[in-house]
Amino acid sequence: MSGNIHPTAVIDPKAELASDVEVGAYAVIGPQAKIGSGTKIWHHASIWGNTSIGKDCQIFPFASIGMQTQDLKFKGGNPGVKIGDRNVFREYVSINAATNDGDFTEIGNDNLLLAYGHVGHCCKLGNNIIASNGVAFAGHVVVEDHAGIGGGGTGIHQFCHVGRHCFIGGCSKVEQDVPPFMLADGNPAKIRMFNKVGLERAGYTPEQMSAIKFIFRTFYRQGLNRQQAIEAIKSSSFADTQEAKSYIAFAESSERGLAGGNK
Incomplete structure (x- = not known):
């Protein structure tokens, strides 16, 4: 042994x-x-x-x-x-x-x-x-x-x-x-x-943080439902950022709904 x-x-x-x-x-x-x-x-x-x-x-x-x-x-x-x-x-x-x-x-x-x-x-x-x-x-x-x-x-x-x-x-x-x-x-x-x-801490740049801040405000501070928020991000200046693309992909694939009230 x-x-x-x-x-x-x-x-x-x-x-x-x-x-x-x-x-x-x-x-x-x-x-x-x-x-x-x-x-x-x-x-x-x-x-x-x-x-x-x-x-x-x-x-x-x-x-x-x-x-x-x-x-x-x-x-x-x-x-x-x-x-x-x-x-x-x-x-x-x-x-x-x-x-x-x-x-x-x-x-x-x-x-x-x-x-x-x-x-x-x-x-x-x-x-x-x-x-x-x-x-x-x-x-x-x-x-x-x-x-x-x-x-x-x-x-x-x-x-x-x-x-x-x-x-x-x-x-x-x-x-x-x-x-x-x-x-x-x-x-x-x-x-x-x-x-x-x-x-x-993970090293996200100010530009990336700006995109994420915009996503947060769009989904959780403007009274929009999930589809409305998605469309707002797709039509924004942040639409082509990796952060927006990955967030939208997540939101569109969600089956249980997103925490925070958006269905």
Whole structure:
């Protein structure tokens, strides 16, 4: 047994672990697990099911990754979880497998999920996402890159879509889609402002910020419905900016409606 693996760890001989994976005391790793180089599984963590984890991840104590979906529509088969590189899952994070045979709950690269977080079945999380303590993603939630989500029991309703570079305040109840670049907060969560601080930290230029500020005012300060706001942006001087194009694409594809009152 490798010196990186504690003698009390329970690892199925069919599991595939890179030679330098570290496994702590009393951790449990199932037969279908595949774990990449440089990843550390802390003591008492559990990796189960059809689960692949990339390089240089950290799975902290009592985290549970890959267990069977909680979806009552589950009919068997071999759904699973796919996780990329350099992710950190803190204590008691749970990540469930997808529901249907051959489907996967997916998490990209460089994400940080703090303690007691939950990722439900069939979620698709991108890259560079920070979810604070106690954030719960229900089934089929999509979260784009660089989203930030405050903790304290923040819940994201099933099938919601969370846009890139947005921020959601702590203790929020998200029932509708949160568009890119915006700051949402409350119960139910509504758009309060654009994510000024987060965007500046991400290096957005004054020109980009002007476009986002215009989008915010058009959607949330002029009393327009969604289609009217979209048309106003398309006819504005910001129509050809990448920010306007991506925001409009998000708004036009929204099925749950946009947080903040626009339907």
